[in-house]
Amino acid sequence: MSVSQDTRATGAQKIGSFIASYSVVITFLAICLFFAMASPTFLTGANLYNVLVNNVVMLAIVALGLTIVISSGGIDLSVGVSVDMASMVFVMLLAAGYGGVFGVTVGLLAAVAVGVLNAILITRLKISPFLATLGVLFIGQSTQQLATSGGQPIYLITGYAGAQFNAIARTSLLGVPMPVLVLVACIVVVYLLLHRSVFGRGVQAMGAQPGVAWYSGLRVPRQLSLVYIGCALLCGITGILLSATVKSYVPLSGNAFLLDAIGATFIGTTLSAERRPTVIGTLLGVLLLAVVKNGLLLIGWNFYWQQVGIGVLVFLVLAVSFGLRRARQ
Amino acid sequence: MTATTMKSTVKAAGAGAAPGEKQPRVQNTGKRIGTVAVRLGAIATFTLILVYFALFAPGFLSSFNFINVVEQSAILGVLAFGMAAVIIGGGSNVTEGGIDLSIAANMGLCAAVFATMLQAGYPDTVAVLAGIACGVAVGALNAVAVVGLGILPLLATLAVMNIAAGAELTLTQNTVVGATSPLLAFLVSGSFLGISTLAWCLILFSLVILVFIHKTAFGLRLYAVGGHPEAARAAGISVPLHVSFTYLFSGLCAAIAGILAVSRLSASTPGSGEMLLSVLAAALLGTVFSRRLVPTIGGTLLSVLFIGFLANGFQLLNVSSYWVNGVQGALILLVVAVTSFARGPEASR
Numbered sequence: 001m002s003v004s005q006d007t008r009a010t011g012a013q014k015i016g017s018f019i020a021s022y023s024v025v026i027t028f029l030a031i032c033l034f035f036a037m038a039s040p041t042f043l044t045g046a047n048l049y050n051v052l053v054n055n056v057v058m059l060a061i062v063a064l065g066l067t068i069v070i071s072s073g074g075i076d077l078s079v080g081v082s083v084d085m086a087s088m089v090f091v092m093l094l095a096a097g098y099g100g101v102f103g104v105t106v107g108l109l110a111a112v113a114v115g116v117l118n119a120i121l122i123t124r125l126k127i128s129p130f131l132a133t134l135g136v137l138f139i140g141q142s143t144q145q146l147a148t149s150g151g152q153p154i155y156l157i158t159g160y161a162g163a164q165f166n167a168i169a170r171t172s173l174l175g176v177p178m179p180v181l182v183l184v185a186c187i188v189v190v191y192l193l194l195h196r197s198v199f200g201r202g203v204q205a206m207g208a209q210p211g212v213a214w215y216s217g218l219r220v221p222r223q224l225s226l227v228y229i230g231c232a233l234l235c236g237i238t239g240i241l242l243s244a245t246v247k248s249y250v251p252l253s254g255n256a257f258l259l260d261a262i263g264a265t266f267i268g269t270t271l272s273a274e275r276r277p278t279v280i281g282t283l284l285g286v287l288l289l290a291v292v293k294n295g296l297l298l299i300g301w302n303f304y305w306q307q308v309g310i311g312v313l314v315f316l317v318l319a320v321s322f323g324l325r326r327a328r329q
Numbered sequence: 330m331t332a333t334t335m336k337s338t339v340k341a342a343g344a345g346a347a348p349g350e351k352q353p354r355v356q357n358t359g360k361r362i363g364t365v366a367v368r369l370g371a372i373a374t375f376t377l378i379l380v381y382f383a384l385f386a387p388g389f390l391s392s393f394n395f396i397n398v399v400e401q402s403a404i405l406g407v408l409a410f411g412m413a414a415v416i417i418g419g420g421s422n423v424t425e426g427g428i429d430l431s432i433a434a435n436m437g438l439c440a441a442v443f444a445t446m447l448q449a450g451y452p453d454t455v456a457v458l459a460g461i462a463c464g465v466a467v468g469a470l471n472a473v474a475v476v477g478l479g480i481l482p483l484l485a486t487l488a489v490m491n492i493a494a495g496a497e498l499t500l501t502q503n504t505v506v507g508a509t510s511p512l513l514a515f516l517v518s519g520s521f522l523g524i525s526t527l528a529w530c531l532i533l534f535s536l537v538i539l540v541f542i543h544k545t546a547f548g549l550r551l552y553a554v555g556g557h558p559e560a561a562r563a564a565g566i567s568v569p570l571h572v573s574f575t576y577l578f579s580g581l582c583a584a585i586a587g588i589l590a591v592s593r594l595s596a597s598t599p600g601s602g603e604m605l606l607s608v609l610a611a612a613l614l615g616t617v618f619s620r621r622l623v624p625t626i627g628g629t630l631l632s633v634l635f636i637g638f639l640a641n642g643f644q645l646l647n648v649s650s651y652w653v654n655g656v657q658g659a660l661i662l663l664v665v666a667v668t669s670f671a672r673g674p675e676a677s678r
């Protein structure tokens with residue numbers, strides 16, 4: 001794509017590049033339109049609220065964490081472990097009669113501990129992020145199975161713990177439910193950190209040009225550590241919200257977020273010309289996945305077909321975006 | 330199209346693969362010693378654990394148990410070879426390198442197709458062909474996405490994984506599909522020289538793949554494509570062709586593993602997607618056995634067997650199976666950490 005080619009760009013090429021960049025947005029709008037016509041309940045306030053609270057919030061927070069990690073050129077396969085650790089410690093502490101604030105704090109610390117472990121493995125022992133977090137994922141699964149005698153869920157529906165859960169998941173401020181407020185706070189913080197701060201510049205530099213980042217005097221190990229710890233903390237927040245919403249701890253349930261979050265983040269990268277992850281792109285990816293899941297359910301697709309539908313849709317979005325970009329080169 | 334090209338390249342291939350390079354390597358001596366130490370260290374760790382099991386786990390050393398482990402490792406092994414081929418041809422970069430996340434789900438789908446065909450009364454040959462066609466079709470979808478459309482392998486195979494897993498669920502309605510046939514009976518209970526058919530499958534399959542990847546020109550070119558695509562292209566190697574082949578091959582491996590899985594349980598069962606992480610671990614762990622720390626077939630086979638022996642040893646020692654995952658994870662970390670130390674600081678990223 002030399003300059004001369006750009007100046008000679010025809011109308012068709014411009015449309016092509018527009019579609020390549022905004023295929024996610026176009027698909028998202030088209031899908032919303034389709035479901036709005038196909039199902040009378042899709043556009044109702046109750047349904048949109050349900051999508052937001054049940055499908056978007058938790059996945060979005062995990063995906064935000066992964067966005068930071070993927071921006072830095074790494075990957076975190078252990079997000080599910082961070083989610084589960086926070087959830088497990090929080091629920092176990094509540095079951096033992098400790099206070100809600102204490103439980104949340106220690107739960108988040110448990111998630112941070114997973115992040116610290118990742119950080120040590122990646123920055124001190126120089127293990128590639130993929131393998132390091134894969135190892136942590138295995139260890140995390142064993143830890144949970146050992147701690148729950150093979151994966152027994154812990155349910156705390158009523159009583160003291162139930163009240164604590166309600167205080168987190170069921171309260172709202174000015175009509176906005178607490179989980180949504182938490183999500184908004186996370187979005188603002190991650191956006192400012194990643195796209196508007198010196199720290200974010202460093203993270204982007206490490207992802208785009210690790211060698212240059214190193215020779216420019218960036219403190220790569222320290223920055224990377226913060227990246228993985230930050231991701232784990234966000235996953236910990238999800239873990240707390242998850243256990244408060246379902247009022248229980250189900251071992252190994254956090255893993256369900258991993259592939260969706262990776263998918264959402266990478267779908268989001270199609271928004272940027274350099275295919276870099278962005279907060280906005282990631283959120284769009286999450287919305288796309290959530291709306292498709294909900295819409296297919298509403299128009300009566302069987303649960304099994306939903307998975308095929310999501311796979312095909314994601315495939316098509318990627319194919320259009322990557323294919324058009326390749327055609328231009 | 331790949332099949333014909335493949336055949337011709339195999340025919341054209343010489344026996345030896347390594348080009349005769351004779352450049353001075355004074356500077357690298359220290360690093361090479363380090364790498365050798367790592368490989369020996371990794372092998373020593375594995376040996377130590379096996380020796381421990383041999384001393385303390387009753388029945389561990391019996392030939393029956395040994396064959397049992399090989400048999401149990403057959404499915405993981407076949408899948409890991411597919412994954413290793415994809416990583417060899419696509420490079421081992423974390424986010425942009427070759428990877429096939431759909432391989433385990435593909436295995437589940439092939440197993441479901443195979444079992445459903447048998448249940449519907451089709452003969453073995455038709456069912457096997459249908460299963461293999463299904464696996465290769467999913468591999469072709471990956472190849473089109475990665476090579477044709479230029480989607481990141483991580484991302485493309487993730488989407489295909491969803492499609493394959495969903496298709497399996499739709500086909501089986503998340504139930505167990507029982508199947509019996511002469512072929513399955515032969516796979517389960519047949520034996521030759523005291524070694525069961527399943528174990529033979531792994532042994533023969535690894536030999537074929539070993540020769541194909543390490544003793545043919547095609548295999549060497551595959552490494553060139555994965556190691557440095559631009560250089561490979563400049564040398565006149567068709568990068569798209571070779572990368573496409575790896576995905577088709579991993580689809581074929583998924584199909585074979587699917588048939589083996591049906592034979593082991595006399596049914597196709599849901600939940601095969603859970604094997605993905607073990608497959609990844611086996612393929613990546615195998616790199617520590619290679620001199621240049623790249624995936625090799627021998628290394629993959631060793632790590633598959635090691636994972637098998639680990640689970641088996643724990644079972645014999647009566648240790649809870651919940652430990653196996655954790656120990657496996659810790660070992661991956663240990664081995665890889667030592668490896669990256671030996672690689673030296675400039676290779677750390």
